[in-house]
Amino acid sequence: MANTYDYVIVGAGSAGCVLVNRLSADEDTDVLLLEAGKPDEKDEIHVPTLFPGLMQSDVDWEYWTVPQEGLNGREEYWPRGKTLGGSSAINAMMYVRGNPHDYDRWAELGNEGWSWDEMRPYFKRMEDFEGGESEYHGEGGPLWVEQEHPYGDVTNALIDAAVEVGFDRNENINAGQQEGMGPLPLTVRDGTRESTAVSYLHPVLDRENLAAQTGAHVTQIEFEGDTATGVTYVQDGSTDTVDADQEVILSAGSIDSVQLLLLSGIGPADELEEHGIDVKNDLPGVGKNLQDHLVASAAYELHGDPEIQQGEVLCQVTGFERTDPDLPAPDLQYFLARVYFMRHGFDNPEEGAGMTPSATLLHPESRGEITLASADPFDDPVIDPNYLAHEADLDTLVEGVKRTRQIGHADALEEYRGDEIWPEGDVENDADLREHVRETAQTIYHPVGTCKMGDDEMAVVDDELRVHGMNDLRVVDASVMPEITSGNTNAPTIAIAERAADIIRGLD
Secondary structure, eight states: OOEEEEEEEEOOSTTHHHHHHHHTTSTTOOEEEEOSSBOSOOHHHHSGGGGGGGTTSTTBOOEEBOOBGGGTTBOOEEOOBOBTTGGGGTSOOBOOOOOHHHHHHHHHTTOTTOSHHHHHHHHHHHEEETTOOOSSOOSSSSEEEBOOOOOOHHHHHHHHHHHHTTOOBOSOTTSSOOOEEEEOOBOEETTEEOOHIIIIIGGGTTOTTEEEESSEEEEEEEEETTEEEEEEEEETTEEEEEEEEEEEEEOSHHHHHHHHHHHTTEEOHHHHHHTTOOOSEEOTTTTOSBBOOEEEEOEEEEOSOOOOOTTOOSEEEEEEEOSSTTSSSOSEEEEEESSOOSTTTTTOOSSSEEEEEEEEESSOSOOBEEEOSOSOTTSOOEEEOOTTOSHHHHHHHHHHHHHHHHHHTSGGGTTTEEEEEESOSSOOSHHHHHHHHHHHOEEOSOOBOTTOBSSSTTOSBOTTOBBTTOBSEEEOSGGGOSSOOSSOSHHHHHHHHHHHHHHHTTOO
C-alpha cells in the first residue's frame, strides 16, 4: 500500500524549498518532498567564489539546447541545479526582483493577484535584508540578502567607468528606481551561499510532519480520472508510488516540470501521440512560451593587482537602462565582472586575469519550446530556445555590447585595462558586432514561461497555478511566468512560491 501525504512536492529547488517550509508549518499537514539530486553537501556549493566549479558537475543536470540558427548553429549549455536548493545552490547568488512593470503586466494579462503592489509584500516577507526593514525591504525573513560588498579597486573602477559613460549611480536596484549602476545584491551570508535549501529547508527538516527524500526521480503523475492522486518515482533502482490526499505540486523548474507533465499525458496531443503516450489532457501550451535571457560581452586583459580580495564575489555590480526612453521598463541589464567570463568560463584565456562587462537582453521577442525526445523519463528533453529569431533581439544586444565597450574603454579603467580580446580584432561596425553576438552570446541561466499562467488557449495554469482541466495538480516554479522579469529570476521564483503557499493554505 502506498504511503500517503497531504502534499507531494516534486523538486527541492528555489520554489520547492519555500513550499515545504510554509506548508509544513501547519503541524496537521503532512508534506513529502522528492528531489532527484543528492544532498547539498558539496563544498563548492557553499563557497561563493567556487560556484563556477559546479558547472558540469554531479549537482548539475547539464542540459544542452538543439543547434541555434541565431547563434551560428551552436548548441548552448544550460546548467540546472540537481541537488537540494536546485539552481539556487549552483547559481551566482544574484538577488534581483525585476521591475514593478513586470508584475503589473502579469496582472494585465488576466492574472489576478500578481501585480507589483500585491507581490511586494511577498518579497519583503522572504527577506532578511542586510540594511534592515524599510518601505522596500523586509527583515527577519528566511533569506539573507547582502547589499554592501567589500569592493576591490578594480570593481570600484568598473563602477566609476560606468558613471563616466553616462550611467547614474544606483545604490539599491531593488528599491524604487531600477535604472543606473550599483551594488549587485547577493544571497550570501558571512561569506557563504544562502540557497533556498539553507534558508528555507534545512531549518525545518526536523518537523515530524515533513519527509524529504533525495535521489528520488519522479517519472509519472498518477491520476484517477482528471484528479492527480500521487506520483511514481525511482530511487536506488527501485520504483515506488506515493499518494497525495490534497495536491501534487510540481516545482521541478521550467524544463523538468514540463517533461513530467508531458510524460503523464498532459500537453499537445499530437506530440504525446508521437511518443505513444496516452493523452489525458490536450493542453497545447505545455512546453511553449519558452523565454530566456541571452548575454553578450566584451572582455579585456586586466593589469595591475588582479587578486580577488577577501570576501569579494566574482561579480558584484549590475545596472539597467532603456535603449528607448519610451519603453515601460529597462530592456538591458549589465554585469561588470572583474574576472574573465567567456562562454560560461570555459573559453577563458589559460593565463592572466581579465574583466568582462556584459549586456543581457531582458525582454526577448523570440519564443522557444521544450518537447520530449522520447517517452523515457531518463532521456533529456529537447530544448529549443529559438534565440535571436527576431531581429529586434539582435539589434538590442548589439547596442548593449556597444555600451559594454564604452565602459571597458573609459578613462577610469586606464590603470587596469589591457588589450580588448572580445570582440576579436578591430571591430567597429554593426555588421561585425552582430557576428560577435551570434558567435559568443550565451544564456545567463534564466529559462521561464513553459507552463505560463493565464486564461488564454496557450495557458497551462490559472492564476492560482492550478493546471487547466485537472484537479489537485499545480505548478509552482519559474515556468509559470507569462513573461520574463527584468533581471535575474531566482528572487521572483521564490516570491512566486511564497504567494503560492498562501493560495494553497487559503490565506490569499
